[in-house]
Amino acid sequence: MDNSTFKIFLALTCLSITSTLILAYKSYPLYQYVTASYNTQKIPDALNSTMPIKDSEHAFYNTCKITDPLNSITPIKDSEHFMVSAFIDHRLGGVIRVIAIIKRNSLQPLYCVYCSAEQVCKTVHTDVQIHNDHFGFPFHVSDVICKGKHMQNATHVRISTKDLDNNATEYLPIQNQVRMSTFKYNFTVCISNLFGDYNNVLQFAQTMEMYKLLGVQHVVIYKTGCGPDLEKLLKHYETEGILEIVPWPINQFLNPSSGWNFQEHKGDVHYYGQLVTLNECIYRHMYQSKYVLLNDIDEIIMPYKHANLPSLMKYLQYAYPRVSVFLFESHVFPTTQFEESRKFKRAEWNNIPGVNIMEHIHREPNRKNIYNPTKMIVNPRKVQQTSVHSSLKNYGYIHRVAFNVSRMAHVREPVQVNLTKEQLFVDKRMWDFEQKLIPNVDRTLKLSGLLRPH
Structure with a gap:
């Protein structure tokens, strides 16, 4: 093989390897996490989220350690609201219900980040339901409803003001994983x-x-x-x-x-x-x-x-x-x-x-x-x-x-x-x-x- 032929062969080989690497990178969840942050989409109102899950769900790997909160009351970062506890609600098809304290006049769009035991996390929009018996007080009990795929495998959840944020580590453990018919x-x-x-x-x-x-x-x-x-x-x-x-x-x-x-x-x-x-x-x-x-x-x-x-x-x-x-x-x-x-x-x-x-x-x-x-x-x-x-x-x-x-x-x-x-x-x-x-x-x-x- 002469020198010019060898150079052409080497160039074609490098091009093939580069194409393979790009395809592999795009199929990896981290690529989905990075590129999703550049997607522009209208954020639905948190009180009436109607965006389909396939359009609002983002998956990523949480490389930080997931820890349970130190208190029974956990502030939601960049907001005036608080998380209290989280439960699977089997009566509503297995959605995650987070009991929260919401400041009624400062409600912004909120997101639910739920993670499996493998720390594969997904972000979805929420439906915030403020209870109607607030007696005029600015903060009141609310249900933050999270609807997504495969929630039965989720172990932890947190409420976020960002649709893509994998830096936080403080998650609520999800209770009521199993529907029971006999009671303690x-x-x-x-x-x-x-x-x-x-x-x-x-x-x-x-x-x-x-x-x-x-x-x-x-x-x-x-x-x-x-x-x-x-x-x-x-x-x-x-x-x-x-x-x-x-x-x-x-x-x-x-x-x-x-x-x-x-x-x-x-x-x-x-x-x-x-x-x-x-x-x-x-x-x-x-x-x-x-x-x-x-x-x-x-x-x-x-x-x-x-x-x-x-x-x-x-x-x-x-x-x-x-x-x-x-x-x-x-x-x-x-x-x-x-x-x-x-x-x-x-x-x-x-x-x-x-x-x-x-x-x-x-x-x-x-x-x-x-x-x-x-x-x-x-x-x-x-x-x-x-x-x-x-x-x-x-x-x-x-x-x-x-x-x-x-x-x-x-x-x-x-x-x-x-x-x-x-x-x-x-x-x-x-x-x-x-x-x-x-x-x-x-x-x-x-x-x-x-x-x-x-």
Whole structure:
């Protein structure tokens, strides 16, 4: 082969190799990631994303380590919003639902970045659904819905303000991966918020022990803060296994309101994010608990025709098989009125801070032309969104349980402050549990290191 022929052969060989390399590069996902950033396309409104997945989905390899967030509240970069937790919603075809806190007047287009165990990540547009019960507060619980391909293989997700950004490492683990038909618990109580220096130890212990006697196996508390004595009691119940404490440092990110009315109480978010935690609790226990009770720690849903909650719910579900949300009327037992015999004013409890619910058996009558507020027992698999006193979006029907079947005892300061004792009704239902309740409370206080010699 002469010199000129060799040069022609060498040039053709180099051209062939270069063409092969280009084709291989274009088929590699990294090329798709790089070139996609140069594509110009109209970003759909985040509240009403209608762009097909094939046009909005970008795949890339995340070369950074995916880490779980340190807090239960995670800021969304370059926004005023926050991520809380993420779940597969099998009822909607396996989409990813991210519980979030959104600033209502600062909503920009948001993107969902979800990754598999191999750290292959995809970006899709989102549908942001701000719940409608915001009470005027600027920040409110919202669902960020992510729709894409093969989401059943996703393990982690984050919400981003950019459609292509693989630099972030903080992702939420995706829960509810498997749809379950058998449950770890029959009844879970969700206590939405514990904040400030709340130290009502005696009422807390009595309520927890009453829950157990009624058939509750699991209690969840979203904790921002509490008093030192209650902290000891919480640790006991956590060690015992009935209590799950979810850290809720909402005050590190926002100025939470201590009330429900924005005009009166001000602040960034309603009642320390109560509506965020109630919705989060439903999804957290969707496949862990058959029923979820949504009430506060000073409230007890009491059956009046049945011995406990299992027998009550068996009756209600048989009578109303298509109902998924049961409402229970709230009735106030004012802490300013005491029963006369003082049989439950026990010397053993003199040094225990808090209210003794056994001493308060007088119930306020219904107020004329005023709708009694309710709390709920729900089938969590049938609820999409909830408020405090009723469900916002659910499958199936809602039923208000009859007063004589079951109602909620709310032991608190009076609502009708001008009523005399003679105008109240005597209601001793809690006394039916005294033989087991009192020794159980004593045992718990002793194990918590709170029951001191008198």
